[in-house]
Amino acid sequence: MEMLRVDNLAVTRGGLPVLEGLSFTLEAGHALVLRGPNGIGKTTLLRTLAGLQPPLAGTISMPPETMAYAAHSDGLKSTLSVAENLQFWASVYGTGSIEPALERMNLRQLSERAAMSLSAGQKRRLGLARLLVTGRPVWVLDEPTVSLDAASVVLFGEAVRAHLAAGGAALMATHIDLGLHEARVLDLAPFKARPPEEGGIKGSFDEAFA
Numbered sequence: 113m114e115m116l117r118v119d120n121l122a123v124t125r126g127g128l129p130v131l132e133g134l135s136f137t138l139e140a141g142h143a144l145v146l147r148g149p150n151g152i153g154k155t156t157l158l159r160t161l162a163g164l165q166p167p168l169a170g171t172i173s174m175p176p177e178t179m180a181y182a183a184h185s186d187g188l189k190s191t192l193s194v195a196e197n198l199q200f201w202a203s204v205y206g207t208g209s210i211e212p213a214l215e216r217m218n219l220r221q222l223s224e225r226a227a228m229s230l231s232a233g234q235k236r237r238l239g240l241a242r243l244l245v246t247g248r249p250v251w252v253l254d255e256p257t258v259s260l261d262a263a264s265v266v267l268f269g270e271a272v273r274a275h276l277a278a279g280g281a282a283l284m285a286t287h288i289d290l291g292l293h294e295a296r297v298l299d300l301a302p303f304k305a306r307p308p309e310e311g312g313i314k315g316s317f318d319e320a321f322a
């Protein structure tokens with residue numbers, strides 16, 4: 113079953129087009145891994161899908177409200193404990209128990225600790241646990257395994273697999289093999305924006321939410 117359809121999308125950064133003519137679909141239960149060299153526009157594409165900036169052209173079939181976005185920064189409230197952070201997000205998203213998220217990302221022992229006292233990898237685990245309490249079907253992940261040790265990468269891979277098995281979908285920029293055998297790879301190189309004189313799309317400095 114098709115979950116997300118992107119048609120003829122163009123995205124900009126700093127007012128300049130970085131990707132254009134991008135179309136793809138993502139089915140329920142599937143993951144799509146974005147590939148391409150540094151600066152090709154992986155983060156820009158993910159931010160656009162998550163509704164943090166408007167596309168320059170094209171359509172995205174699902175609204176940002178269906179997506180759970182995990183960016184480079186974990187977006188944690190530093191003075192709140194691990195459990196309080198998750199409870200906060202559960203109330204924002206109107207979802208239930210935080211217990212499965214604590215369990216899944218191995219945070220039970222740390223649940224009373226203030227987020228500011230966590231290590232980089234522990235913060236990352238908490239940031240990823242947030243995905244589980246959103247209850248949203250499409251996970252949009254930007255380098256989700258940065259700072260994670262090998263055991264945590266395995267935990268995270270299992271969390272993504274469980275999400276897919278439950279009918280969710282995931283779109284991610286990652287250089288790490290999460291062991292998702294069913295994942296498709298989307299190479300962004302063919303969609304690199306061309307200069308206008310070569311027929312490429314013209315830029316716009318109107319990045320309302322940049």
Ligand SMILES: Nc1ncnc2c1ncn2[C@@H]1O[C@H](COP(=O)(O)OP(=O)(O)OP(=O)(O)O)[C@@H](O)[C@H]1O
Nearest residue numbers: 125126127130148149150151152153154155156157
């Ligand atoms: N704040 C900004 N203002 C202007 N241009 C930017 C800004 N951030 C990134 N860019 C440029 O936009 C382009 C796309 O950047 P983006 O971060 O989307 O690439 P990426 O594929 O995610 O790279 P990486 O693999 O290094 O994370 C790059 O050419 C980059 O230099």
